[in-house]
Ligand SMILES: Nc1ncnc2c1ncn2[C@@H]1O[C@H](COP(=O)(O)OP(=O)(O)OP(=O)(O)O)[C@@H](O)[C@H]1O
């Protein structure tokens with residue numbers, strides 16, 4: 001739906017203005033400050049947007065006739081406000097009466113109130129775009145997923161750092177054996193030696209005992225001569241035993257357990273060092289393990305980010321180089337607050353244009369922030385989009401379709417507050433915009 005013709009009288013600063021906006025592209029309402037340019041847009045917004053867009057003082061001060069507004073749409077629909085109460089009258093193409101509801105079905109609110117879009121928060125603007133391109137919920141899920149992995153990675157990163165630091169702080173003892181030393185082995189060795197020594201001791205005692213016996217018997221021989229022979233025989237035997245025993249005891253040597261005792265004493269100290277080395281080794285392994293996990297999570301975060309980029313890259317965006325990052329609009333690599341005023345206007349227009357495809361027009365105030373080149377480029381883009389943009393711009397350059405001066409459109413000065421306004425009078429002229 002587009003606007004074919006606008007006829008506005010005695011609304012705010014406007015005395016009498018007629019415009020036939022171009023169907024595709026820019027129609028610029030020019031003029032000096034305070035001459036009534038924005039009043040024209042306000043009148044359209046009131047006409048199509050309903051009573052919530054009624055200006056606080058809709059009638060023009062000093063006018064003897066009430067406000068009057070007539071908007072003819074390209075399908076023949078006629079919207080009027082006139083009379084004492086500025087009542088709305090809508091007549092559909094078939095000649096049937098209709099009302100605000102019909103207007104609401106094709107008028108996009110943000111198209112008649114672009115500042116409302118521009119004043120939204122950064123997140124709201126991005127959400128509006130995501131809603132248009134239909135990836136809002138997928139992107140939200142990816143955002144959540146990314147946040148979760150990012151948090152996991154941060155936690156693992158902290159642990160990995162701590163482990164690494166701990167491992168580095170641990171002391172290493174190169175002199176300690178690789179494995180823990182066992183005390184029982186050493187004690188067994190000690191016991192075996194002690195047993196052997198005991199056996200030696202027993203043999204020595206045996207020698208002593210036999211010696212004693214020899215002595216006794218010798219005394220007996222002296223004392224008991226009668227039993228000499230018998231005793232002599234026994235004694236000879238004893239002499240032999242004695243020799244054997246003496247020989248057996250000759251090579252006996254005791255082994256020292258001193259070294260073992262020292263080792264047993266050292267065992268706790270040694271094991272302390274071994275444990276410290278094992279702890280260090282474990283800490284290093286932990287640190288490596290965590291570093292690996294961190295790398296894996298980093299790769300996951302990158303993957304989700306890539307998915308997000310792909311989601312947006314594959315979406316049908318209303319403007320090249322327009323996208324969403326971190327819940328904010330990005331145009332040509334810049335966030336909203338870093339976009340120039342003209343870029344903000346272009347982005348807003350592109351987004352709002354897609355909100356209600358039936359609404360083929362948009363109102364843009366204050367286009368003077370675009371220089372001539374930008375304006376030309378913007379006009380071409382609007383035209384190529386098949387959009388009808390009705391805009392205001394301070395100045396009277398040749399870009400302007402109509403110049404407003406003291407509430408009149410160029411060449412449209414009919415002294416509206418002196419001659420009572422009639423529907424017929426202005427229509428005697430050809431009111432096509434820009435031809436005056
Ligand atoms: N109801 C009214 N009756 C008469 N004059 C009004 C009314 N409402 C506003 N004005 C005057 O109209 C002027 C503003 O009109 P408008 O906003 O349409 O101008 P403009 O051409 O858009 O100006 P600018 O270039 O500064 O944006 C103000 O000077 C204001 O005093």
Ligand SMILES: [Mg+2]
Pocket residue numbers: 037038039365366392
């Ligand atoms: Mg203005």
